Amino acid sequence: MSQFSRIGVVGCGLMGSGIAEVCARAGSEVRVVESGEQALALGRSRLTASLDRGLRAGKLTEAERAAALGRLSFHTTLADLADCDLVIEAVAERLDLKRAVFKELDGILTDPAAVIASNTSSIPVIELAAVTTRPAQVLGVHFFNPVPVQRLIEIIPTQVTDAAVTEQVMNFAADTLGKTAIRARDRAGFVVNALLVPYLVSAVRMLESGIASAEDIDNGMVLGCAHPMGPLRLLDLIGLDTAQSIAESMYEEYKEPLYAPPPLLRRMVAAGTLGRKSGQGFYGYGENP
Known part of the structure; x- marks a missing residue:
């Protein structure tokens, strides 16, 4: 199974908003979390503007734009992601901040099989998995900017990531999101x-x-x-x-x-x-x- 039914995205900056957009356009329910109302409003505006550009460019129809927006919801607490089966962290590239997000998510997600992924550009993913009780369900999913346009995703399993989880995320990237997924070892910088x-x-x-x-x-x-x-x-x-x-x-x-x-x-x-x-x-x- 490659489809995730409920996806959480933590962070709605340039990368987070793009990740949320492509997941929503692909048919998934997406819940976006930001640290405060002001950041959330900016992220929502950024995401809507991107959909509007796609509409003007003929990349999607008015019905597809409306459907994508209908699949998106915006929140300010991680607790709203409790029943998600995949959460993608896309906060600033700081180890302390990412580790705090992973630790909190680990305690919030109700499904012990839920996957937590990081959009980190360079931080070794094992450093994030180590603060959770589910390291087998943790891996990196590195998107590229701008996410709706760039076709590549780097998938980075750690030495303890479950092979079935890696395959599920690889299939989700390819079959659901329509991206090309390449696999990289968990070393700073990965491939690109x-x-x-x-x-x-x-x-x-x-x-x-x-x-x-x-x-x-x-x-x-x-x-x-x-x-x-x-x-x-x-x-x-x-x-x-x-x-x-x-x-x-x-x-x-x-x-x-x-x-x-x-x-x-x-x-x-x-x-x-x-x-x-x-x-x-x-x-x-x-x-x-």
Whole structure:
């Protein structure tokens, strides 16, 4: 069985809202939880705007949009997820925050077979499974931004994840969500970020050392290597704070200098210039990023 009937999504930021959208569009009942009413309203607005864009682009009909919205509900307490059979955590990329969510969910979910998954970009999933009483039902499901568009999901079982749980989630990703699922070992960075992050932070170091401008670095990779987006624009899309967290997690795991976030990246994050979501990163995005 690949279908989950009730899905909880913890966090309704860029990733959480996208995950909730694709699950609702695929036919699942989805309950979204945020930390407060203001964050919840912002997340609901973000999700509705995404559905509206899909409608305008002809990616879904008015009836499909209405059906997806009808499958969504919005909440501010994890207790509202008690009878979910799959909960996907999509909070900020911080180990302490994620562990707190996992521990609370473990005590709330009424079905002992319910699956708890993390959308972490880089944190070893076993660090989250260890705070639960159901480590066999814990794994990583790493979506990519923007979730409704990007077709990949990384599935990351730990060394103690039940093989049947892994297969169920792999099948759900492919058969229900229509994504391509790849399996990765539980190592910081998994497949994509283990290859991508050294490339991105190298671009920051290149800019920091004055070798080339941001525009020339990005044009070099777009026009010279046929990348759809240059590394610095991609960092702005990902979010510089998220990129820093991923780089720190990978450096902590491997102690390889190529993973360490450069000083320029740290200073930009400290200054609140986080990329598109803040309106300013390596490029400016005006008032409506």
